[in-house]
Amino acid sequence: MKTYPGSEIRNVAVVGHAHSGKTSLIASLLYAARMTATQGLVSAGSAVTAYDEEEIARSTTMQNAVAFAEWHGVKVNLIDTPGFHMFSHEARAAMQVAESALLVVNAQSGVEAVTERAWRYAEEFNLPRIIVLNQMDSPRAGGGSGLSALMEDLHDRWGRTCVPVQLPITGPEGFHGVVDLVTMQAFTYPASGSDGHGTIGEIPMGLLAQARTAHEALVELVAEGKDELLEEFFEIGTIPEQHLITALHEAIREDRIFPVLFASGLASVATDHLLDFLRVYAPAATERVAFAASVVTGSLTPREAVLASISMDRTTGDSGEFSHSGSDSASESGGNPPPAYSAPEHGPNGNTVESGLVMRAVSDDEPVALFVYKTMTDPFAGRISFFKVVSGVVRTELTVENYSRRVPERLSHLSVMQGRKAIEVKELRAGDLGAVAKLRETLTGDTLGQKGAELCVEPVAMPEPNMTYAIEPKTRADEDRLAAALHKIIEEDQMVRFFRDPETHEFLVAGAGQQHIETVVARLRRRYHTEVTLKAPKVPYRETIRVRAEAQGRHKKQSGGHGQFGDCRVRIEPLSRGSGFQFSSEIYGGAIPRQYVPAVEKGILETALRGYLAGYPVVDFRATVYDGSYHDVDSNELSFKIAGRLAFRKAMELAKPCLLEPIMHVTVEGPDELAGALMGDLNTRRGRLLGMNARGRISVIEAEIPMAEMLNYGPALTSITQGRGSFHMEIKGYEIVPPAVAEKILATAKQPAGEDED
Ligand SMILES: Nc1nc2c(ncn2[C@@H]2O[C@H](COP(=O)(O)OP(=O)(O)O)[C@@H](O)[C@H]2O)c(=O)[nH]1
Numbered sequence: 001m002k003t004y005p006g007s008e009i010r011n012v013a014v015v016g017h018a019h020s021g022k023t024s025l026i027a028s029l030l031y032a033a034r035m036t037a038t039q040g041l042v043s044a045g046s047a048v049t050a051y052d053e054e055e056i057a058r059s060t061t062m063q064n065a066v067a068f069a070e071w072h073g074v075k076v077n078l079i080d081t082p083g084f085h086m087f088s089h090e091a092r093a094a095m096q097v098a099e100s101a102l103l104v105v106n107a108q109s110g111v112e113a114v115t116e117r118a119w120r121y122a123e124e125f126n127l128p129r130i131i132v133l134n135q136m137d138s139p140r141a142g143g144g145s146g147l148s149a150l151m152e153d154l155h156d157r158w159g160r161t162c163v164p165v166q167l168p169i170t171g172p173e174g175f176h177g178v179v180d181l182v183t184m185q186a187f188t189y190p191a192s193g194s195d196g197h198g199t200i201g202e203i204p205m206g207l208l209a210q211a212r213t214a215h216e217a218l219v220e221l222v223a224e225g226k227d228e229l230l231e232e233f234f235e236i237g238t239i240p241e242q243h244l245i246t247a248l249h250e251a252i253r254e255d256r257i258f259p260v261l262f263a264s265g266l267a268s269v270a271t272d273h274l275l276d277f278l279r280v281y282a283p284a285a286t287e288r289v290a291f292a293a294s295v296v297t298g299s300l301t302p303r304e305a306v307l308a309s310i311s312m313d314r315t316t317g318d319s320g321e322f323s324h325s326g327s328d329s330a331s332e333s334g335g336n337p338p339p340a341y342s343a344p345e346h347g348p349n350g351n352t353v354e355s356g357l358v359m360r361a362v363s364d365d366e367p368v369a370l371f372v373y374k375t376m377t378d379p380f381a382g383r384i385s386f387f388k389v390v391s392g393v394v395r396t397e398l399t400v401e402n403y404s405r406r407v408p409e410r411l412s413h414l415s416v417m418q419g420r421k422a423i424e425v426k427e428l429r430a431g432d433l434g435a436v437a438k439l440r441e442t443l444t445g446d447t448l449g450q451k452g453a454e455l456c457v458e459p460v461a462m463p464e465p466n467m468t469y470a471i472e473p474k475t476r477a478d479e480d481r482l483a484a485a486l487h488k489i490i491e492e493d494q495m496v497r498f499f500r501d502p503e504t505h506e507f508l509v510a511g512a513g514q515q516h517i518e519t520v521v522a523r524l525r526r527r528y529h530t531e532v533t534l535k536a537p538k539v540p541y542r543e544t545i546r547v548r549a550e551a552q553g554r555h556k557k558q559s560g561g562h563g564q565f566g567d568c569r570v571r572i573e574p575l576s577r578g579s580g581f582q583f584s585s586e587i588y589g590g591a592i593p594r595q596y597v598p599a600v601e602k603g604i605l606e607t608a609l610r611g612y613l614a615g616y617p618v619v620d621f622r623a624t625v626y627d628g629s630y631h632d633v634d635s636n637e638l639s640f641k642i643a644g645r646l647a648f649r650k651a652m653e654l655a656k657p658c659l660l661e662p663i664m665h666v667t668v669e670g671p672d673e674l675a676g677a678l679m680g681d682l683n684t685r686r687g688r689l690l691g692m693n694a695r696g697r698i699s700v701i702e703a704e705i706p707m708a709e710m711l712n713y714g715p716a717l718t719s720i721t722q723g724r725g726s727f728h729m730e731i732k733g734y735e736i737v738p739p740a741v742a743e744k745i746l747a748t749a750k751q752p753a754g755e756d757e758d
């Protein structure tokens, strides 16, 4: 297969709402370029970018997939993305490696929730947007009020720079072609049985006047702000075609114009013309100003820091700090995507080299660097890493350094992906998308490249999981397989989180939503033959005390030879929230020998962790041992540990123990007309509203709500907003559970674990 230079490569993220026809459209673009012998169909499981068994089973895209069309000397890389709000982080990841977004709008239903969200993401990346009104073959195209209403809606939302560059040709036989408003030619297709190749001809008489007006509107908009073009326009009444093409290309690249096209993926109408539009007008891979990346320093890279903090969150609980999935530092809006098209000084976050960022030009002459944006686990080929060549020329057999993990990796079989099929290539040039199998340690988000030219592309931050379930293997054999299988799934899908709750000891799996977690369960079964059941997770309550109390613990045992003797007096007192456990000793005169004081502390701490009221750890208190006695022969560590435990339990009886619950700081986003409904719902969840802000037509509500009330929030939000809302939460801290609520929890809680003498 031919190697393309970056100037002949177009990386296009195909984004939009679910069922707008993205996967079908890509299939027909591939067919128009004859990359496939027939047109792939989603319904038949033959669409190139819909190959995952779960996706085929559900007829829906859940992860990015890549294909390419070779079209008149240009390679158009198409990244198919999911259109469900819960998977919209995938679309962001696709945008990060693309130079334009093809925003697919279902002409029947118009702009939908994820269309809007995709626009917002593209805006964040300064990514040029090409809008295609798809499914034009449907008699309901244009909705109830026609195409002009749809265009008006686009203008309302995103401005009049959303401008048609085509007119649809429709007739009694339906949608069968488009007028190209730049070249003023018509492209027509047989209304049924189109093979994706149009016939060039004259503009139909009935459309001529409309086409002329639209042409002028387009020319005027393109020339706006460009003096030499304006002059030309006023002098000769138009702009020469070649000037117009160049100027339109530039305007699209600079986000000054968002062209609107028309197509039908399913009926293969205007798809070759769409490909050609991408060839001529979509920015080339080398037209990206530069890739913004951070410098890899001697210490942790930002990614390492994040990884380190996540793995700490997952595995330790010994500090007494509970960690829930919601406490991860990454947030949907927290990551600063690198600006695709702005010079360093104009970056959204003011990126400059000084602030620790490097700008790497997308050029063959720069050192080799690759950014891994997706990982796929293939049952046969193993792990396949999808990457973008940020800079340099990558040749097969090259050994590169994984900057993020500091290990060498050998790129033994380079390929380009056509859906699930890998086509081997010898080399890939700067800006291209490729894949490589069997890297040892590389995962999604890593940057690799030539040693000595380190940089680290910041991966798109994963949003918080919206839903967490406890997961239970069905049999012993399933239990043995579970961890390994889940790890494979997580390699592929970073939105899946899997960890063991250090307090409740349950295995938890967290994901983007109900459907996502169900997919994980289905994948475990189908691919890894592991059966599990899901249960709602337990809330990690805590216990604490409200008043100070003192008690004595005396342990005495006489059994034949050596006896046991330990005696201590302990005071416990409440500390402020988040203080955990503190211990001090006021033994000065030797009432307890020094070496036994730590045993008292250990006895108290171990007992506190087991809980007093309902088995949840007792926190936020100080225990002080202030007196005691001992026996020369019978005293030992164990005796004092037991004495400490007895003293603590007695003191707890007097200290007014109570339950604590985790309080989440919750941020909810939804359409502003639903703000009232959203706040009403939050109120029913024992919520404390903190405030509300408007961002365009989106309301952002902040509140503090007990975690127990948020376990089912994901589906509730989806149903209130029809999928147009999103939320984010993290633990803010712990608060005392109101008595009425505590009563219910205590009634169902298990009794504290039994006292096993050790
Ligand atoms: N009438 C019509 N239906 C389409 C067209 N494209 C897709 N569909 C249907 O819309 C549904 C969703 O298509 P799909 O390509 O999976 O959409 P995606 O979710 O955006 O990838 C499928 O049932 C398709 O058959 C089109 O151009 N015209």
Ligand SMILES: [Mg+2]
Residues within 6 Å of the ligand: 022, 023, 024, 060, 061, 080, 081, 082, 083
């Ligand atoms: Mg799809």
